[in-house]
Amino acid sequence: xxxxxxxxxxxxxCITTMLLASTAQARPxxxxxxxxxxxxxxxxxxxxxxxxxxxxxxxxxxxxGSTTWTNANGSQGSHTFxxxxxSSTGTGTHQSSTTLANGKTTSSQGTAAKTDNGxxxxxxxxxxxxxxxxVSKTVTTSKGTRIADTTYTNPVxxxxxxxxxxxxxxxxxxxxxxxxxxxxxxxxISNQDFTKSASGYSQTGTVTGPNGSVSTDNRxxxxxxxxxxxxxxxxxxxxxxxxxxxxPIGNSETYNKSYTPNN
Numbered sequence: 649x650x651x652x653x654x655x656x657x658x659x660x661x662c663i664t665t666m667l668l669a670s671t672a673q674a675r676p677x678x679x680x681x682x683x684x685x686x687x688x689x690x691x692x693x694x695x696x697x698x699x700x701x702x703x704x705x706x707x708x709x710x711x712x713g714s715t716t717w718t719n720a721n722g723s724q725g726s727h728t729f730x731x732x733x734x735s736s737t738g739t740g741t742h743q744s745s746t747t748l749a750n751g752k753t754t755s756s757q758g759t760a761a762k763t764d765n766g767x768x769x770x771x772x773x774x775x776x777x778x779x780x781x782x783v784s785k786t787v788t789t790s791k792g793t794r795i796a797d798t799t800y801t802n803p804v805x806x807x808x809x810x811x812x813x814x815x816x817x818x819x820x821x822x823x824x825x826x827x828x829x830x831x832x833x834x835x836x837i838s839n840q841d842f843t844k845s846a847s848g849y850s851q852t853g854t855v856t857g858p859n860g861s862v863s864t865d866n867r868x869x870x871x872x873x874x875x876x877x878x879x880x881x882x883x884x885x886x887x888x889x890x891x892x893x894x895x896p897i898g899n900s901e902t903y904n905k906s907y908t909p910n911n
Contacts, residue, residue: 682708682909683910684703684705684706684908684910685703685704685908686701686905687701687904688700688701689878689904690901690903692900693898694897694898695719698717698718698720701715701717702715709733711731712728712730713728714726714729715728723749725746725747727744729743730742733760739762741757741758742757742759742769742771748776754776756773756774758772758783765789766786766787767787768785769784769787780803781802781803782801783799784799785799793815793816794814794815795815796813796814797812798810813825814826820843821842823840823841825839826838840852847870847872848870849868850866850868851865851866851867851868852865853865857890861890862890865886867883867885868884869883870882879904880902881901883900885897885898
């Protein structure tokens with residue numbers, strides 16, 4: 649997998665609302681709740697607007713769900729995931745599949761195993777052209793800190809890319825430091841600070857490119873309970889490039905949300 653460093657700041661800035669389901673690899677403990685969550689509503693971002701519907705089912709040892717969305721042109725996309733965890737063996741499985749509105753598909757699958765202070769994950773990611781990437785991930789946790797080191801290997805060339813991320817937690821805030829390295833040794837570094845607010849959270853950060861150029865980004869996310877019972881999530885912010893050019897970013901979604909305990 650070749651990392652596109654030119655798009656790294658844009659990647660951080662353009663977190664869209666289309667893929668709303670959590671698709672993290674299977675990890676120790678699996679789901680700790682036994683319920684179903686449903687969300688449906690509308691979204692708007694810089695790519696356009698549309699509607700979406702999501703359901704997530706959780707029970708001890710498993711979590712699965714699906715999301716579908718329809719854009720303003722009537723084109724549809726979908727995403728499904730299924731994670732399992734066997735606490736008796738300390739192992740789990742992960743599967744996910746995404747079909748975009750343009751018909752292109754991606755998928756991932758793998759297995760996880762518990763370690764003394766975290767877990768490991770080994771899997772395969774398949775891109776829209778059928779190309780595959782081997783994924784190897786090690787996660788370690790300690791009080792207030794989570795470290796995730798991931799290696800992506802091209803099975804044809806044997807070349808590796810890496811993404812190393814450290815998350816530290818404090819009262820009402822967290823910091824995420826990410827270093828991405830391409831097969832040719834070039835690196836990009838992202839440092840992001842998150843702080844809780846009365847209605848959501850704020851984020852500020854920097855991205856340093858392979859040549860040392862620095863971009864900055866900021867966003868504010870709020871959740872508002874509307875009088876009709878719906879929830880509106882709004883994100884506003886901007887990205888300022890290394891030459892001082894600033895691009896506004898933002899998206900919003902309004903949805904109904906319900907929980908149903910499983911028997």
